[in-house]
Amino acid sequence: MEKIWQEVQFNISKVMTPQTFNAWIKPIRFQSVQGDYLILEVPDSFSREFIKEKYSGIISEAMTALTSTSYSLEFALQEKRDPIPETPVPAPEAGIDSNVNKAKSEKEADFQTFLNPKYTFEKFVCGSSNQFAYAASQAVANNPATNYNPLFIYGGVGLGKTHLLIAIGNQILASNSSARICYYTSEKFMNEMINSLRHKKMDEFRNKFRKADVLLIDDIQFMANKPATQEEFFHTFNSLYESHKQIVLTSDKFPKEIPDLEERLRSRFEWGLIADIQPPDTETKSAILKKKAEFDGIMLPDDVALFLSSSSASNVRELEGMLVRLGAYSSLTNSKITLTMAREVLKDIIVDKSKDISIESIQKTVADHFQLKVSDLKSDKRIKTLVVPRQIAIYICRELTKASYPEIGEKFGGKDHSTVIHSVKKIEKLFAQDNEIRNTIDFIKRSLLS
Numbered sequence: 001m002e003k004i005w006q007e008v009q010f011n012i013s014k015v016m017t018p019q020t021f022n023a024w025i026k027p028i029r030f031q032s033v034q035g036d037y038l039i040l041e042v043p044d045s046f047s048r049e050f051i052k053e054k055y056s057g058i059i060s061e062a063m064t065a066l067t068s069t070s071y072s073l074e075f076a077l078q079e080k081r082d083p084i085p086e087t088p089v090p091a092p093e094a095g096i097d098s099n100v101n102k103a104k105s106e107k108e109a110d111f112q113t114f115l116n117p118k119y120t121f122e123k124f125v126c127g128s129s130n131q132f133a134y135a136a137s138q139a140v141a142n143n144p145a146t147n148y149n150p151l152f153i154y155g156g157v158g159l160g161k162t163h164l165l166i167a168i169g170n171q172i173l174a175s176n177s178s179a180r181i182c183y184y185t186s187e188k189f190m191n192e193m194i195n196s197l198r199h200k201k202m203d204e205f206r207n208k209f210r211k212a213d214v215l216l217i218d219d220i221q222f223m224a225n226k227p228a229t230q231e232e233f234f235h236t237f238n239s240l241y242e243s244h245k246q247i248v249l250t251s252d253k254f255p256k257e258i259p260d261l262e263e264r265l266r267s268r269f270e271w272g273l274i275a276d277i278q279p280p281d282t283e284t285k286s287a288i289l290k291k292k293a294e295f296d297g298i299m300l301p302d303d304v305a306l307f308l309s310s311s312s313a314s315n316v317r318e319l320e321g322m323l324v325r326l327g328a329y330s331s332l333t334n335s336k337i338t339l340t341m342a343r344e345v346l347k348d349i350i351v352d353k354s355k356d357i358s359i360e361s362i363q364k365t366v367a368d369h370f371q372l373k374v375s376d377l378k379s380d381k382r383i384k385t386l387v388v389p390r391q392i393a394i395y396i397c398r399e400l401t402k403a404s405y406p407e408i409g410e411k412f413g414g415k416d417h418s419t420v421i422h423s424v425k426k427i428e429k430l431f432a433q434d435n436e437i438r439n440t441i442d443f444i445k446r447s448l449l450s
């Protein structure tokens with residue numbers, strides 16, 4: 001594989017300038033292949049972000065062209081703080097986590113699973129927003145297929161569902177290295193199923209899943225509107241459930257809210273335990289940032305952690321992105337992270353509430369965006385086309401101005417402060433769950449701040 005990587009580098013060198021190649025591609029080292037993941041090592045966190053953003057595409061293409069395999073790229077730092085495990089890296093054919101390496105060859109052939117080792121319970125910060133899902137996941141990991149089967153974890157984007165799902169797998173493997181853990185996204189389940197159908201290998205496909213001790217399926221909501229996938233998954237589910245094997249599913253929606261999901265699947269998803277994850281509060285956000293900073297060796301002062309966690313980001317992935325940006329800037333400029341530096345580096349991402357934005361300008365911008373009149377936003381009319389824009393306008397007022405709830409209510413036709421709170425909460429929830437709403441709000445905020 002090392003050789004293939006060198007060839008990939010050579011091919012890439014033909015399509016970019018020598019300067020760019022020497023600066024970014026040449027220093028990348030091949031580390032390992034684990035399942036579908038190609039793990040490459042890069043010199044530092046700044047180049048990791050840069051390469052990820054700019055060169056992932058070209059690397060993937062060059063890799064696929066040579067190997068006819070589509071790998072997901074993972075970038076590790078060349079000087080890791082973690083001791084390098086002594087276990088030899090699994091060969092591509094084995095393609096499984098090193099823990100599993102010890103298990104039987106039959107298992108190696110069947111379970112090409114890579115469980116990201118960074119997702120463990122130790123690295124998960126538990127707060128009021130996620131403690132139920134956290135406790136349920138631990139219970140399942142400690143006693144699989146006993147009380148909570150299936151476990152269905154649901155919550156908005158980037159709130160830690162995958163982290164908990166994989167932490168369950170990692171913990172089960174830690175106590176039983178020969179456990180057959182099968183981790184799949186539902187999209188991958190579907191793609192493999194289609195390939196197996198095409199190549200008349202459905203028996204193999206079915207057998208593989210049915211041999212699992214633990215089935216972890218991420219983002220089950222992607223099975224919506226896919227009747228053939230649902231049909232196949234229904235049989236997989238039944239077979240494992242009847243053999244008392246643990247099933248854990250994640251979704252961004254409650255089973256009842258997944259559109260076009262067959263009733264028999266929906267009811268099965270509700271058989272066990274349903275645990276939700278809500279957006280974290282400021283305290284939890286701060287704790288997550290500090291834990292991550294500590295782990296990545298980033299010196300994050302308390303006031304900066306507070307500044308980041310008081311931002312509107314409710315998605316942990318977004319928060320982590322801010323931290324990575326600060327860490328990269330700090331190491332690149334050889335300077336300490338301070339509040340002033342954080343404000344400057346993140347000025348396009350974090351809204352500075354001190355900037356003078358009036359409620360009137362927010363109302364006008366939101367009304368223009370939705371092609372409404374400002375008077376519609378201030379009115380009490382309850383039609384849906386007005387309610388959501390009105391709630392968005394109220395939410396943005398709360399985000400971008402220092403106005404209190406009663407003051408905002410006053411400017412929206414004399415609404416009660418409880419109506420304002422309700423609107424803010426409603427949009428906070430949608431913001432965490434609905435991409436379209438989030439994009440709309442970000443767009444409006446950007447036009448107000450530009």
Ligand SMILES: Nc1ncnc2c1ncn2[C@@H]1O[C@H](COP(=O)(O)OP(=O)(O)OP(=O)(O)O)[C@@H](O)[C@H]1O
Pocket residue numbers: 123124125126130155156157158159160161162163164219252288316317320
């Ligand atoms: N409570 C937490 N403690 C520590 N890290 C967290 C926590 N919640 C989320 N994260 C981190 O945030 C990032 C996003 O989490 P994850 O991928 O699990 O989200 P998700 O809910 O599965 O999102 P999606 O809906 O996009 O699949 C990960 O790096 C994860 O480790």
